[in-house]
Amino acid sequence: MIVADGLEKTFWHRPNAKGVLGSFRALFSGVGSAKKAVESVSFAIEEGEFVGYLGPNGAGKSTTIKMLVGILHPSAGSVEVAGMSPQLQRREVAKKIGVVFGQRTQLWWDLPVRDSFEILQAMYQVDEKQYALAMERYDDLLELGSFINTPVRKLSLGQRMRADLAAALLHDPAILFLDEPTIGLDVVAKERIRGFLKEINRVERKTILLTTHDMDDIAELCQRIIVINHGKLVMDGSLSALREQIGLPTTCTVQFASTPQIQQIRGIERIETNGMQVQVFYDKRTISTPVILDEISKWGDPLDITLAEPEIEELIRRIY
Structure with missing residues (x-):
């Protein structure tokens, strides 16, 4: 469903200059430096997979997502989404994908x-029957009814994210790209959205690529993880x-009835007592x-x- 082959993105940075004249000179001088945001990244994601795409700030996660959905063009390498190029067949690919950027809204x-949903229905040419079925399903899973007639600017962050998820799925895309969908949400809102994502992945077999800094998202949702750092996989x-x-x-961790008679065990790392x-x-x-137990x-x-297994936060920190 999603294939990245030798994917690269290079940005050209020009030095800052004072004033309008200085800006024009910098623009046409050719002076500057190239920075690779993504370098030789390759992976393939199959239909129905739920994949976490991880990395520290500035690692190249959002740049990769933008190339996968067609917002950015790769400097090198190639991308296929649902068998098509997001850059060359953008309209066709747009019908196959849903995108949610946690810090931006498409509403x-x-x-x-409700008006935003109806505009998106017209944009994607969703017929009335499909639209009604989608609204019924996502209202049931996301409880949209309590705020569907409220202006977007008056929604809480959690309500807005639920509305954005429904908006991304109205045209029934096979693939869902999520960039920080739980950022800034409280515990209850996060759990609601995680439950929804589990449901559409399990029941509707949506292929989902998720970027997040919330390790609970990864532990609860993802069957596979891809880690990127300094632009490299x-x-x-x-x-x-x-x-x-x-x-x-x-x-x-063992709680004894009385003071234990501790003996060394060959092959263990350490013992701590309290x-x-x-x-x-x-x-x-x-x-x-x-x-060990014996x-x-x-x-x-x-x-x-x-x-207790190692915490996922510590695992990811070691990789970084």
């Missing part, structure tokens, strides 16, 4: 939400594969969890045992 600011795989690659320790609580840090690639049971009478 008309001073119009009620540095990782592409599942979250479990990422954990394997980075090799951060699993933590086993009264009758013990934490054992170990790499599952070198020693298995059953072996050894710990010899230290005393465990009341409670908790296993």
